[in-house]
Amino acid sequence: MVAAGTRDDCLADWGEFAFIDFLARHPALAQADLEVGIGDDASVWRPPAGARVLTTLDMLVEGVHFDLASTSAADLGWKALAVNLSDLAAMGGRPECVYLGLGLPPATAKAWLKEFIDAFLRLAECYRVRLAGGDTVRAGELVISVTLVGSTTAAPGLRSGASPGDGIYCSGTIGDSCLGLRVLDGRLAGLSEADAEFLKKRHRRPNPRLALGRKLVAAGVASAMIDISDGVVADLGHLLKRSGGLGAELESGRLPISAPARRVLESGRVELVDLMTGGEDFELLFTAPPSAAAEIAEIAAFLELPVAWLGRVVGRAGISLAGPAGKIELKTKGGYDHFQSQNQ
Amino acid sequence: MVAAGTRDDCLADWGEFAFIDFLARHPALAQADLEVGIGDDASVWRPPAGARVLTTLDMLVEGVHFDLASTSAADLGWKALAVNLSDLAAMGGRPECVYLGLGLPPATAKAWLKEFIDAFLRLAECYRVRLAGGDTVRAGELVISVTLVGSTTAAPGLRSGASPGDGIYCSGTIGDSCLGLRVLDGRLAGLSEADAEFLKKRHRRPNPRLALGRKLVAAGVASAMIDISDGVVADLGHLLKRSGGLGAELESGRLPISAPARRVLESGRVELVDLMTGGEDFELLFTAPPSAAAEIAEIAAFLELPVAWLGRVVGRAGISLAGPAGKIELKTKGGYDHFQSQNQ
Numbered sequence A, B: 001m002v003a004a005g006t007r008d009d010c011l012a013d014w015g016e017f018a019f020i021d022f023l024a025r026h027p028a029l030a031q032a033d034l035e036v037g038i039g040d041d042a043s044v045w046r047p048p049a050g051a052r053v054l055t056t057l058d059m060l061v062e063g064v065h066f067d068l069a070s071t072s073a074a075d076l077g078w079k080a081l082a083v084n085l086s087d088l089a090a091m092g093g094r095p096e097c098v099y100l101g102l103g104l105p106p107a108t109a110k111a112w113l114k115e116f117i118d119a120f121l122r123l124a125e126c127y128r129v130r131l132a133g134g135d136t137v138r139a140g141e142l143v144i145s146v147t148l149v150g151s152t153t154a155a156p157g158l159r160s161g162a163s164p165g166d167g168i169y170c171s172g173t174i175g176d177s178c179l180g181l182r183v184l185d186g187r188l189a190g191l192s193e194a195d196a197e198f199l200k201k202r203h204r205r206p207n208p209r210l211a212l213g214r215k216l217v218a219a220g221v222a223s224a225m226i227d228i229s230d231g232v233v234a235d236l237g238h239l240l241k242r243s244g245g246l247g248a249e250l251e252s253g254r255l256p257i258s259a260p261a262r263r264v265l266e267s268g269r270v271e272l273v274d275l276m277t278g279g280e281d282f283e284l285l286f287t288a289p290p291s292a293a294a295e296i297a298e299i300a301a302f303l304e305l306p307v308a309w310l311g312r313v314v315g316r317a318g319i320s321l322a323g324p325a326g327k328i329e330l331k332t333k334g335g336y337d338h339f340q341s342q343n344q
Helices: A016-024 A073-089 A110-128 A176-184 A193-202 A210-219 A232-242 A259-266 A272-277 A291-305 B016-024 B073-091 B110-126 B177-182 B193-204 B209-218 B230-242 B259-268 B272-277 B290-303
Strands: A034-036 A043-045 A051-063 A096-105 A130-138 A145-153 A167-171 A226-227 A249-252 A285-288 A307-314 A317-323 A326-330 B033-035 B044-046 B052-061 B094-104 B130-138 B143-152 B167-171 B225-226 B247-251 B284-288 B306-312 B318-323 B326-330
Touching: A016 A034, A016 A110, A016 A130, A016 B306, A043 A130, A051 A073, A051 B094, A051 B143, A073 A096, A073 A110, A073 A145, A073 A210, A073 A226, A096 A110, A096 A210, A096 B052, A096 B143, A110 A130, A110 B230, A130 B284, A145 B052, A145 B143, A145 B209, A167 A291, A176 A193, A176 A272, A176 B177, A193 A210, A210 A291, A210 B130, A210 B318, A226 A232, A232 A249, A232 A272, A232 A285, A232 A317, A232 B094, A259 A272, A272 A317, A285 A291, A285 B290, A291 A307, A307 B052, A307 B073, B016 B110, B016 B130, B044 B130, B052 B073, B052 B225, B073 B094, B073 B110, B073 B143, B073 B209, B094 B110, B094 B209, B110 B130, B167 B290, B177 B193, B177 B259, B177 B272, B209 B225, B209 B284, B209 B290, B230 B247, B230 B318, B247 B272, B272 B318, B284 B290, B290 B306
Parallel strands: A051 B130, A096 A130, A130 B052, A249 A317, B094 B130, B247 B318
Antiparallel strands: A034 A043, A043 B052, A051 A145, A051 B044, A096 A145, A167 A285, A167 A307, A226 A285, A249 A307, A317 A326, B033 B044, B052 B143, B094 B143, B167 B284, B167 B306, B225 B284, B247 B306, B318 B326
16 A cells, blocks of 8 residues: 555645645656656647657546555556657657646655656656656545657558458467456466566566557558557457458467466466456557568567567457467457456 | 445446447547547557647546535546646647546446446536546556646746746636635525535536637747646746746736636635645636737637736745735645645
8 A cells, every 4th residue: 555654754744835846846857859858737848840649648546456565656656657658659659748647645655656656657758658747636546647649750650551461460468467457366376486576577567569650650651550458359459440340360379478477387287368358568569561471570580579470450349369279269258347347 | 426336236246348339329429530549459540740748647546536425426537528628729739539537436326427427528518628548457446537638739837937027917817716616515605595505616617618728829929828737826836936036026006816716705705825825727817928818818808718817927936916905925735745744
């Protein structure tokens, strides 16, 4: 939980204006090229000439998106920004300005909040994103609302645009994050320390694939693109639906699985399909015509980031997975429903 | 409170995806000129050539910013957008795209949510703002996070820029909203029905002064500008501080007070200073050199919106109010502190 501070070390004592002052004077606060940042009625930013403006908003709520007992302030600060950066990566955008809305219980410890902001701003600094505004308000539970504004001068990568015959590609490896969560909440024990650490880190500190997204868009090779937040199956389903109700044939041998995840798989404690539906991978999933294969391989090599071919787009709806035991149809429900899940 | 629905008419039954579908198909959903709206990883918008992009984020929390017992869903939907439009008005911006983040208890009634969205989108339609994205998540209490993106091709109106000798101006009338709140929560009774309705409406349905903000910025006459959310004294204090630690001499006879508010004043139940510190006026407060007086009068006449001269900026910090009984110094605390207020 957010450690409740005494009168001297919690937010109620620190105060809203002292907190905003801490933010505005933070050494990692990038404000270069920003005409007006924190402190006016709105921020003022000049986009590059001819650019399109890309905007995404994500909300994270205590007890729903994260458990404060198993998530450090630093991990949460990192992830709150990383998930938005991942959305922007999926458009091929360059992140520009970020806006942080915080609903905070007054008993929030000052040290916790500083650690959260330090991690958030360190990640922002890595990608040269400016914290350009936000709002800090009292709330009964911790709520984080992040709006990220980016730009692109190329045509952005959309979820629509895939065609039958296109290849389906994925960056990095899948399923690590959901295994990491199981390690964290105690459902998966007995791994080597190195494997457990690897999987936990993949859950806690996702790496948004911004460089890959931008390269793909600049080269014009991806016909459709999405980032994996709900799992490969659900997000591929979103992409195929937006591309006009298409389907996919995946090959199980082509799915990119890390060595630690493969060892868990081989222990029989999870199945391959669990790794495809666990979510929070924050890798890029995209489609491209067969003619683009060599260029995709070049981009992957240049970025030293593995990009796997998983299968192909087909005209008939539905996602199938072909493996040694034959072909199975995967269920493509729409992803996690925040409200209905309570009833089921 | 948000009326808790039965299993058939609450959000838990309706579901997140049905709600998003309702939003995406709403007849008031303006999407013209938007390359990509709701449904992709980010929205895509092409700003006007040479424009600066203005962005503001506001969060509203149940029990902190509004009381669901005395606020209808429609009033809340209106106000959630109106307060952001007011921030943009203070920059002289043109509203372009809005992003709505909602943290919702699963027991929220479907009818309540529809009424909220209808009002939000009707106001958006009035000002040609496109709902271009957002996020809907489960939460323990109602949390509304609105990010508004706008543009300006002129130099935006900032809080900094006032100089000693500048006149201080204010649109509309002040203090109506705080009196309306007192009527609503029962602290102010016995008014005529018409007066009570006028004051309540001024609290529930603030009119963002977008046209005035844009005209002032286009004419280049305002040296500094802010919208009044914390009350004339606190917001003038913000503006003077950002302009380099200046002060102001106000004349009590020049403060714009509506006829209903004047009748409450004359009844002796509030003092003039209460109307200057109550907050939520959402009028524009700006400074301008004496040479701009005629142009400001012309703009006010063109818009048929009263703009009052309240006094002048002086080089010495502090805000004084001169009236028939002499001159008093007004306390310029920084405005409402969300966290410290709990301790005091």
